Amino acid sequence: MGQSIRPVRYEPPPGVAGEIELTSLARMRDRGGPQEFVEPQRLGFDLLIEIESGRAVHTVDFTGYSLGPGDLLWVRAGQVQQWGAIGDIEGPVFLFTPSAIDAGTWELIRSAGVAMPNHWAAATVAGTPAEAALAAARVTAAAPDLALRDAALARTLAAALLLLVMAVPEGSGRRPPTREAFVWFREEVEKSFRTRHKVADYATRLGYSARTLNRLARENTGLSAKQLVDERIVLEARRLLAHGRDPVARIAADLGFDDPSNFSKYFQQRTGTTPAAFRDRVRPHAGQR
Structure with missing residues (x-):
């Protein structure tokens, strides 16, 4: 018998409610164990990684991205990813289901460009509103009131994603669809x-x-x-x-x-x-x- 690509569903740990989780690469390694990150994965959720330290190569749909401090990597649901040396990098990670972000935001994101990148270099994001919005989302994720936190986090992360798709350097060739x-x-x-x-x-x-x-x-x-x-x-x-x-x-x-x-x-x-x-x-x- 054959075997398809291993799907990975969103399964938050005990105590985490909602469809958005802020964790870290270190906690992901502890939670998943060393074998979790060996084989290719097709994610059933989105993964947004901010690299704080270290370097590694992360592959998304046959393209290897060299990650370094300050870089952002956004792997979207349905894409196939392959972790590199996950033990060599550290940083915060947002895990969220597509339904965690409202339909209007997704429509704006899809309309922002013909080809959506997976990787943003540090120089592209540094000093932009996207960087500030992601910092605000991290602060929001730690708010004590759970009901208000989940609602605020969904909106803050949505804003960060919209600002991120705008943070593309000139000359990249990306342009919005004409129709x-x-x-x-x-x-x-x-x-x-x-x-x-x-x-x-x-x-x-x-x-x-x-x-x-x-x-x-x-x-x-x-x-x-x-x-x-x-x-x-x-x-x-x-x-x-x-x-x-x-x-x-x-x-x-x-x-x-x-x-x-x-x-x-x-x-x-x-x-x-x-x-x-x-x-x-x-x-x-x-x-x-």
Whole structure:
């Protein structure tokens, strides 16, 4: 039998209520034990780390981020992460479920840019309102009145996240989407990429023509709408191949392909390698396919 990527749910320790927890890397290590941070994880919650000391490399969806003092790392629910030398870094950590932040804030965050970063270097955050808002959120998390604290913390953290997405250096290439319809298209791709592979299906779902979706995609990313759909499918395929142990046939079915050979051709056309060869390269001892 195969094995999928290990999911990690939000499970606060005894005495912690609500859907937002302020902890530290040291307490996370003590709570999880050394084996908790060895294998790749797909988080069911968001993780916001502020590095106070030490250095390590943290990988999120195949990108390794070199973390140092003052850096921020935001791993979002659904992404696949791999801890590096977690024992070498220290700092506060916010754990929060997506539902802990109000829908209006998430909509503003998604509208803030076409591509949301995971990593902010110290120089990008230092002296910004985002830094002050995160400090306020840490203070709020220690308030004694639980009911007021949870409500205030949700609002303070939401404000900090909004300010964080604004703290992007000039010349980064990030810019807000030109049309709200493009944000809707990206959200629909995220929800439906396993079952909808054709742009026409998204056009019907959203009430736009395929031509309009292609125009919006090219305006915002330089890619066609079909390329964006394929990009999301391939990302998930790479996650499952690299970090899971399910056979290729099962991965193909999970991603909406009715035949494993069709999936293999699709993957090879877009990556230049077969699913099996990709798995062998990133995991030489992956075992069963």
